[in-house]
Amino acid sequence: MKKIILVLLIVCGLTANSFAQKGEKMQAIKVAYITREVNLTEDEAQKFWPVYNKYFEELKTARDQNKADELAFEEKSLAIRKRYKADFKKILVDDARVNTVFVVDRNFMEMLKNRLQDRKKNNRNKSGKPA
Amino acid sequence: MLVQIPRVKVYTLPESYFSNVSVNVLTSITLNAYSKQVPYAIPQGYFLSFADVLLQKINALHNTAGTLPQQYFECLPDKILSRIKQEQNSIDDELNEIAPLLNNISKANLYTLPSGYFESLEVIVPRQTVPAKMIAMRKKFVQFAAAAGIAGAVVLGILMLNSNKNIDVPISYKEAVKMDIATNVSSLSDEEINTYLAETPVIGYAINNGAEINIEENIDAASDEEIEQFLQEQPDLSNEI
Numbered sequence: 001m002k003k004i005i006l007v008l009l010i011v012c013g014l015t016a017n018s019f020a021q022k023g024e025k026m027q028a029i030k031v032a033y034i035t036r037e038v039n040l041t042e043d044e045a046q047k048f049w050p051v052y053n054k055y056f057e058e059l060k061t062a063r064d065q066n067k068a069d070e071l072a073f074e075e076k077s078l079a080i081r082k083r084y085k086a087d088f089k090k091i092l093v094d095d096a097r098v099n100t101v102f103v104v105d106r107n108f109m110e111m112l113k114n115r116l117q118d119r120k121k122n123n124r125n126k127s128g129k130p131a
Numbered sequence: 132m133l134v135q136i137p138r139v140k141v142y143t144l145p146e147s148y149f150s151n152v153s154v155n156v157l158t159s160i161t162l163n164a165y166s167k168q169v170p171y172a173i174p175q176g177y178f179l180s181f182a183d184v185l186l187q188k189i190n191a192l193h194n195t196a197g198t199l200p201q202q203y204f205e206c207l208p209d210k211i212l213s214r215i216k217q218e219q220n221s222i223d224d225e226l227n228e229i230a231p232l233l234n235n236i237s238k239a240n241l242y243t244l245p246s247g248y249f250e251s252l253e254v255i256v257p258r259q260t261v262p263a264k265m266i267a268m269r270k271k272f273v274q275f276a277a278a279a280g281i282a283g284a285v286v287l288g289i290l291m292l293n294s295n296k297n298i299d300v301p302i303s304y305k306e307a308v309k310m311d312i313a314t315n316v317s318s319l320s321d322e323e324i325n326t327y328l329a330e331t332p333v334i335g336y337a338i339n340n341g342a343e344i345n346i347e348e349n350i351d352a353a354s355d356e357e358i359e360q361f362l363q364e365q366p367d368l369s370n371e372i
Contacts, residue, residue, distance in 0.1 A: 024301040025315070025318075025319065025323070026319065026323055026324075026327050027300075027301045028301045028302045028306075028307075028310070028315070029310070029312060029315045029316060029319070031300050031301065031302055031307050032302070032306075032307040032308075032310035032312055032315070033312055035304070035307040035308060036307075036308070036312070040304075042304045045300075045304045045307070046304075049299040049300045050299045053299050056332075059332040059333075060330075060332045062332060063332030064332075073332075073334075074334050077332070077334055105331065105333050106333050109327075109328055109331060109333060111316070112316065112324050112327065112328060113328065115316055115317070115324070116321060116324055116325070119321065
C-alpha cells in the first residue's frame with residue numbers, strides 16, 4: 001500500500017514538473033542571452049519581452065505560411081522587422097541597441113550551431129579519428 | 132400707713148446660711164436613706180432550691196406545649212386530602228376562566244395499538260457481516276484518498292510556483308542576468324538544439340532536413356582559410372553580422 005502511494009506521488013510530481021518545464025529550458029537560455037546582448041535593464045525587460053514575443057510569433061507565422069517560398073518569407077520577415085523597429089526604439093531608445101535586437105537571434109543560433117559542431121569534433125577526437 | 136411701718140429687718144438668717152445650704156441638704160438626704168433595715172429579703176434556703184424550682188417550672192411549660200391531639204398523625208393525610216378536595220372546585224373554575232381551551236382537552240389516551248401487537252411483533256436482526264473485510268476496504272479507501280489529496284497538493288503547489296513567473300518570460304530578470312549561459316547550453320541535448328534551430332524563423336536558416344550532417348563532414352575536411360575565404364565572398368545578406 002505504501003508503495004502504491006509513493007509511486008502515485010512520484011508520478012504526480014514528475015508530471016507537474018515536466019508540464020511546467022516543457023520547452024522552457026531553451027527559452028530561458030535565450031532570454032538570458034538576449035538580456036545580456038541587448039543590455040536590458042529590469043524596467044526595459046518588463047516592456048521589452050511582451051513586444052519581442054509578439055514580434056517573434058509573427059515571424060514564426062510568416063515562416064509557417066511560406067515554408068516553400070523563401071523569398072516570400074524574407075519579404076514578410078523584412079516587413080515585420082521594419083514595423084517592430086519603431087516599437088523597440090520606444091523601449092530601448094538607442095539605435096545601436098535596436099539593431100542588436102535584429103541580429104541577436106541569428107547570433108544566438110550561430111552560438112548554438114558552433115556548440116553543436118564542437119561536440120561533434122570532440123566526439124570524433126575521442127573515437128580516435130584524426131581531426 | 133406704709134410710711135408708719137418701722138424700717139427694721141424682720142427676718143434674720145444664721146451667718147453664711149446660703150453658702151452651706153447645699154451641703155446640708157445632701158447630708159440630710161444621705162443620712163435618711165440609710166435606714167437600719169435591709170429593704171430586700173429572700174425566703175430561707177432560696178438559692179439552695181432555686182435549680183429544682185426552675186426545672187419544675189420548665190417541665191410544666193414543656194408538657195403543655197408538646198401535647199398533640201390523639202392520633203394526630205394517623206388522620207393527617209385524610210385531613211389534607213379532604214381540604215384539597217374542598218378547594219378542588221374552585222381550582223377547576225379558575226382554570227376554566229384562564230384557559231378554557233386547555234381545560235376542555237380530553238385527558239383520554241389518543242394512541243392505541245392493535246390488540247396483541249407486541250405478542251406478534253418480530254424484530255429482524257441483520258445477519259452478522261464479516262467485520263475484518265469491512266475494515267480493510269475502509270483502510271484502502273482512506274489511504275487512496277490521502278494519497279490523492281497529497282498528490283493534488285503537490286501538483287497545485289508546483290503549478291502555483293510556476294505561475295508566479297512572468298507569463299512572457301520563463302525566468303525572472305535576475306535569473307536571466309545571473310545565468311551561466313555556456314553551462315546551460317552544454318546541458319542541452321543535440322536534439323533540443325536541432326529542434327530549436329529548425330523551428331526558429333530567421334532568414335538564412337533552412338529547416339533542418341537531415342542532409343546537413345554529411346555535408347558538414349565534408350566541410351570539416353576543408354581548411355579554415357578555405358572556408359573563411361568562401362564566406363567572405365558570399366553576398367548573402369543573412370550572414371552579415
